[in-house]
Amino acid sequence: MTDHIQIERRGAVQIIRMNRPDKKNAITRAMYAAMAKALTGGDADAAVRVHVILGVPGAFTSGNDLADFMTVAMGGEGGTEVFDFLVALARSAKPIVSAADGIAVGIGTTIHLHCDLTFATPRTVFRTPFVDLGLVPEAGSSLIAPALLGRQQAFALLALGEGFSAERAKAAGLIYEVVGEAELEATALAAAENIASRPPQALKISRDLMRGSRDELVARIEEEGRHFRERLTSDEARQAFMAFMSRKK
Numbered sequence: 001m002t003d004h005i006q007i008e009r010r011g012a013v014q015i016i017r018m019n020r021p022d023k024k025n026a027i028t029r030a031m032y033a034a035m036a037k038a039l040t041g042g043d044a045d046a047a048v049r050v051h052v053i054l055g056v057p058g059a060f061t062s063g064n065d066l067a068d069f070m071t072v073a074m075g076g077e078g079g080t081e082v083f084d085f086l087v088a089l090a091r092s093a094k095p096i097v098s099a100a101d102g103i104a105v106g107i108g109t110t111i112h113l114h115c116d117l118t119f120a121t122p123r124t125v126f127r128t129p130f131v132d133l134g135l136v137p138e139a140g141s142s143l144i145a146p147a148l149l150g151r152q153q154a155f156a157l158l159a160l161g162e163g164f165s166a167e168r169a170k171a172a173g174l175i176y177e178v179v180g181e182a183e184l185e186a187t188a189l190a191a192a193e194n195i196a197s198r199p200p201q202a203l204k205i206s207r208d209l210m211r212g213s214r215d216e217l218v219a220r221i222e223e224e225g226r227h228f229r230e231r232l233t234s235d236e237a238r239q240a241f242m243a244f245m246s247r248k249k
């Protein structure tokens, strides 16, 4: 597995922390696998009532590891870890709280579309540069974001790659609350404990009703994934990845 994902249990709350600060929490295949395992394992464990997803100070995540994208762009294997994680997220049986500080790029933004309460700090910027990377939206965001934010805000976020400040993200309905950096994790954990204190079966039915069809969502994740894989080997994507890799040389 990987040290870059830390799992901790506090009572009925399972904390999943991305911890790869030197790469701004860029997510590798091993990290996706560890997070998928934690979500499905926590869902199957009656002692867990809520998942909390955290990053590190200044970096929720810079998104998918671009070196992994580059491997696929050059004809290598992509694996199923990303897909497995996205399905675990989409089918999650228990509420998910997330807390983002600073960088929240790509999946670092779209993950919150699956969360029940997201807290962010004033310095957080949500950004999905999919199109600029020659790619397409993922994680079911092409389905959820227009429904949640409206088509025009979703277009600005997913197609134009506009950065959404925490305040804009809150106004648009992407996140729940903006709190100071010092309070972020304590606030998210208090919210998780509040959720965990509710009658779990009534909560599950209520949440399932609000979420609608998971099958439709997973079908969209698959459809996005087909385009995404095709795009990864496009000239547009290869050039964007090479520009990132060589930018400091």
Ligand code: COA
Residues within 6 Å of the ligand: 022, 023, 024, 026, 027, 062, 063, 064, 065, 066, 067, 103, 105, 106, 107, 129, 130, 133, 244, 248
């Ligand atoms: N994949 C792999 N490595 C990444 C990464 C990513 N997505 N994001 C950052 N890193 C690495 C950098 O290469 C750098 O590594 P190095 O110190 O070995 O050179 C380190 O993390 C720090 O990043 P740096 O760019 O120096 O930090 P910054 O604060 O100046 O910028 C970002 C942060 C997130 C704005 C910038 O790194 C970035 O744009 N990353 C790519 C984001 C992206 O396109 N993700 C995919 C979305 S689909």
